[in-house]
Amino acid sequence: MVYKKGFDLIKAYPTEFSEEVVSVRYSGQTENFSFSFPEKKVEHIIINLCPTEPWALPHWAILKGNTINFLHKLEKVRSEYFPDSPCRIVVDRCEDELINDLIRYGKKKEWLHTFSMKPVYPYDAPVLIIKNVLGLETTFGENPIDHGILLLEPQTITGIYEHYMLKRETGVRLIPISGTGLHENRILKIKPGTPVETVLKKYIRTDIKYRVFFDGLLNGTEVEDLSQTVNWSVKNIVVMEERDYKTPFPYMKTKELGSTTSLMGELRRCVYCNYCDDICPVNLEPALYWHCYSRGEKQKARHYALDKCIECGLCSYICPSKLELLQVIRECKSGS
């Protein structure tokens, strides 16, 4: 297993989606697509076709086997709205076919660049992708547009194309749903504005306890109230089994337990094992924040480069003492 600097979540939690994309019917109030074009000049566009989380939308759902078609749309959108901005497309290093398509297409077009990387979490986080692709330093929490960088979701490009150029009503968004709380993993066409319960109704397992999360399990948010609606910024929905009872012989069931919300161990004090700083993608030492926090000196945590943290959550994920490091970091950042 690779612990060093980032973590291969896709390998650790393999998630397959069935190929068929299904529409979710909903007749209540929905929101239409809209894109707020930046007022600042866009100097770089980055499009990520290499998600590093297994529960993220796989790119084949957008490309639909026709990369050229997607690139045509991109070219039109670019020449209409961002005529001077070069585009960088980030792809998985192992997908030769896709890379070949991109290189062939980009041969005569100097605005299109292909950048390949390993799909290791969290290398597609804004701060890291900007650093790797452009070599520019940004801080977590800043809007990249302040630096003239526009990060575009592939889905947004087709959205802009259809809504603003073809003037078609665009009201659906592709959202992948996955996790052990579902019968099957699916990619759904959802009209934003649909409540979460309606979305999940057909797929959710009723025989177990479950919890629902938006935008991934590592630094996403929990959906406590299932009547909450899915909006345009939701990227994915994960439903995980909740095991709030004891399971006998956990050592023989690590896989099964690992795909639940179980803590997988008891809360202890920090044992100085160095797992957290080995895995931290930006070379911080998260245990220091915990030490400050546990001594009640939240302010002091700032001395240790706290603002560099991109809140990826890997340190809490790996900590064998099960310390809530991400929570501690967020509290230290807010400073109260």
Added chain:
Amino acid sequence: MKIFKSIEIILDNNLNKAEQFVQSRPKVNFLFGALFEACDGLIRSTKDTAKTPPYIRSNMDVKQYMGGVLVALFFGWVVPAIYFYGFLCVVPKLIVSFAIGVFVVDVIWVVLAREERINEGGFVTCLFIPALLPPQAPLWLIGVGAAISILFRNILGGVGHNLVNPALLGRLLLTICFPAIVVTGWQEPFTEIPTVQSFIHGVDAVTRATPLIVYKEIGETASYFSLLFGSNTGSLGETCRIAIIIMGVWLCFKRIANWRIPVAYLGSVFIFSAVLSLLVGNTVAPPIFQLLSGGLIFAAFFMATDPVTTTYSQIGKWIFGIGCGLITVVIRSFTPIPEGIMYAILLMNLIGIPIQSLILKIKYR
């Protein structure tokens, strides 16, 4: 498979009942709650779930971490020691150490101090105690050592708050209280094809000084082969160095021990002794002999790497290892004490704290 499943369900139900019984009666809970939790924790997972993001967690926990150390110690010294000194020499010591350390002192402490639970670190400490003493050490000495170590370990704060390595501290106190007993009884190990007789009883107890003492007295080095494979005298746990090295490397590979410490420790012992023996001549033992004698390899892989007692920062770990190496060589060469690892590690454990804060000051100016 089916039988297993039904056993599992019965077990689960009964443990649930027992848990309810314990928790619903305050007095029972006061006395046996922690003990029950500890036993239950070995059989079943916790019921805690992640309340804050990330909502999934890796399966590595402190139990597995300590379990790894226990496995490494078992194959690293218990198994070879049984071969060299016989079953009856090793196993009673372990039983006494565990019984007194974990089941008496730890349990009493948990009940008195109202700690939430007994933790597995006590087993590691108790598995160290017999290894650090000569093969002929009396059982009561082991018991006293285990009791002192666990007591100090708990006073200083348990897992996550140890100031110094508790097993070494126990050994130090034994050295102070019973100076004569801890340095005698270095039994000659058994080295032939094992028979049932030898497996159970070991061989006749012929004692001989350890290679380091011999070197101090007459300046003779033992054969490297005998040192490596354990057919020479020494403390119970430190002689079969090849097994220790294999298990130590495994620990580093599993990332339970930090590889920087053994590398820094062994490397610096080698370099310092090479340089010093060139400068001062024969008072300093030759480097390879230094590496292979005494408890150095055992200590470098298993004791110095005890994570809580070193520094958190990685650079600090290098400094820690090198410091241990320097002190070890100096004590072995220039003092009347033949073996210096115990003092070296304890001293560096203490120095580790200022080193850590100094490194932080420099790194995050």
